[in-house]
Amino acid sequence: MAIRTLQAKCLCGGVRIDADFEDVAVNACHCDTCRRWTSGPFLSLHGAENVVLAGTDLLTVYKSSQWGERGFCKACGSALFWRSHDEAIYAISAAAVDNLGDVEMTREIFIDSKPDWYAFANDTEKMTGAEFFAMVAPTQEEPNG
Numbered sequence: 001m002a003i004r005t006l007q008a009k010c011l012c013g014g015v016r017i018d019a020d021f022e023d024v025a026v027n028a029c030h031c032d033t034c035r036r037w038t039s040g041p042f043l044s045l046h047g048a049e050n051v052v053l054a055g056t057d058l059l060t061v062y063k064s065s066q067w068g069e070r071g072f073c074k075a076c077g078s079a080l081f082w083r084s085h086d087e088a089i090y091a092i093s094a095a096a097v098d099n100l101g102d103v104e105m106t107r108e109i110f111i112d113s114k115p116d117w118y119a120f121a122n123d124t125e126k127m128t129g130a131e132f133f134a135m136v137a138p139t140q141e142e143p144n145g
């Protein structure tokens with residue numbers, strides 16, 4: 001599969017992200033932390049490689065758990081990415097990506113945290129938080145956020 005290089009930026013354009021993806025698909029996270037952070041489910045691209053951040057003087061990284069942290073622009077407030085503390089794993093905001101094109105939302109995680117007052121009609125693989133952690137970190141203690 002061809003590698004796609006995508007660019008993302010915040011609302012004011014001060015923070016920019018370049019990243020490579022082998023597979024581009026949108027994931028939705030319904031967890032409490034994502035919803036409070038983004039004012040909705042966090043729609044992101046998993047599997048980013050070779051992530052390059054620019055405009056990092058405007059980037060603030062908030063440690064939201066022992067497992068992960070969230071990057072946002074301190075000038076315009078845009079939520080840009082979730083990443084693991086070691087920066088090995090990134091989930092980059094799909095809404096921040098330029099020219100994302102024709103992609104599908106394939107997975108919803110923390111479906112057990114989704115409130116009843118919204119639902120996506122997309123045909124997705126739905127995973128609970130426990131199922132998601134079992135997939136990505138089977139030996140870890142269950143992290144949050």
Ligand SMILES: [Zn+2]
Nearest residue numbers: 010012073076
């Ligand atoms: Zn900004």
Ligand SMILES: [Zn+2]
Nearest residue numbers: 029030031034
């Ligand atoms: Zn989440």
